[in-house]
Amino acid sequence: MAEIWEGSPALRPPYRNAAVKRLRAADPVMAELIERVGPFRLQLKPDETFDALLRSIVYQQLNGRAASTIHARVLAHFPKERPLTPRSLLATPDAKLRSAGLSANKLRAMRDLADKALKGVVPPRAEAEMLPDEELIERLTEVRGIGVWTVQMFLIFYLGRPDVMPSGDFGVRKGFGLLYRKSSQLPPPAALEKHAKLWAPYRSAASWYLWRSLDIKTV
Numbered sequence: 001m002a003e004i005w006e007g008s009p010a011l012r013p014p015y016r017n018a019a020v021k022r023l024r025a026a027d028p029v030m031a032e033l034i035e036r037v038g039p040f041r042l043q044l045k046p047d048e049t050f051d052a053l054l055r056s057i058v059y060q061q062l063n064g065r066a067a068s069t070i071h072a073r074v075l076a077h078f079p080k081e082r083p084l085t086p087r088s089l090l091a092t093p094d095a096k097l098r099s100a101g102l103s104a105n106k107l108r109a110m111r112d113l114a115d116k117a118l119k120g121v122v123p124p125r126a127e128a129e130m131l132p133d134e135e136l137i138e139r140l141t142e143v144r145g146i147g148v149w150t151v152q153m154f155l156i157f158y159l160g161r162p163d164v165m166p167s168g169d170f171g172v173r174k175g176f177g178l179l180y181r182k183s184s185q186l187p188p189p190a191a192l193e194k195h196a197k198l199w200a201p202y203r204s205a206a207s208w209y210l211w212r213s214l215d216i217k218t219v
Helices: 016-026 028-037 049-059 064-076 086-090 094-098 104-118 133-140 148-157 170-181 189-199 203-216
Strands: none
Touching: 016 028, 016 189, 016 203, 028 170, 028 203, 049 064, 049 104, 049 148, 086 104, 094 104, 133 148, 148 203, 170 189, 170 203, 189 203
């Protein structure tokens, strides 16, 4: 399941009020869920594209505590550099980075990310904010170890894009199955995508509410 960040209202998506109004009007089940969960409190992360994707690579297939420890160890190798730059990472020996607990595959992915950031395939955040979702997905998935789901999380939680539908996400699928099908079995992504047409152009907010439905045991 994606991480749910909450914090300062200043960092929340500007579309939040319009999204809640639209979802309430379009879908009675979603409207009831909104009543139970409460306000839309997704908080945007301010990190640069490179930092956000580097973190995503470290966190893949690890529990939160282990991933956080490894990520902190990686950054500790660069105590005077915040944010970490692609050039510095590429200049660091493998053995030093592996000592943080990185697997060989993750190290290769991080180096590929740094290389593609220097080549302009991975845009800095200011540029990424100007690019459409489809182009960002196409460009960022060129990086080793970065798939569509990872980019979708970047779009939702970092760039605040309003209409992203991560139909392959376990938590979104589970929440949808429990709420709409009253079943613990995961529905196919196609079923979720079909229903999610009701939620456009605010499918990111609908996804957030589906994640939260699992936290508060609304069913």
